[in-house]
Amino acid sequence: MAAKSVGRYIRVAPRKARLVIDLIRGKYVQDALDILQHSPKTIAKTIEALVRSGVANAEHNEGVSDVDALYIKEAYVDQGPTMKRFTPRAMGRATKILKRTSHITIILDEKL
Template sequence: METKAVAKYIRISPQKARLVADVVRGKDVETAITTLKFMPKKAARILRKVIESAVANAEQTDTIDVDTLYIKSIEINGGPMLKRYRPRAMGRATRILKRTSHITVVVDEA
């Protein structure tokens, strides 16, 4: 039986978050959390919290053994973008897109 956790509107670009997600996808939960704990990326901290939330959701059901959980899938989709403007030469302006992410983690028993 699988459980999931979702974090929405996280202020990190999906491209940067996917780099970290690719490292832990398919691993068991303990290994993934340990790996993310020592990774020097902003996305690692965010992803670790979402994985821990998915494990906590799994603990709420009595049928799941938490020690045998593994990461079935991690999906990182783009959220809405904050649009800002930066002044450029000769009176022009350039748009800056500050991207957000929606992160979904699904854990399942091995």
């Protein structure tokens, strides 16, 4: 009975999001939420919302009654599309700026 929540096109580089995702992978939901609330990273708020969404999906769609038994079975970050921008530089040149996006997936399951 796995519940899934996906955040797509999130405006943060996947490399930065993976730092926070690695902290919560395999943890119970309540422990993960505590870690995310005290994390100084900006993406932690978005990941916290995804975990809460996964808990709501587990309760509503999967019929999970004991939320305390839920843990983060899988959590991964994939790269989304990259926006390409240019900024002016010295002597009439331009430099490319890559604005990366992420697709974050969190899968919750019950630990028996």
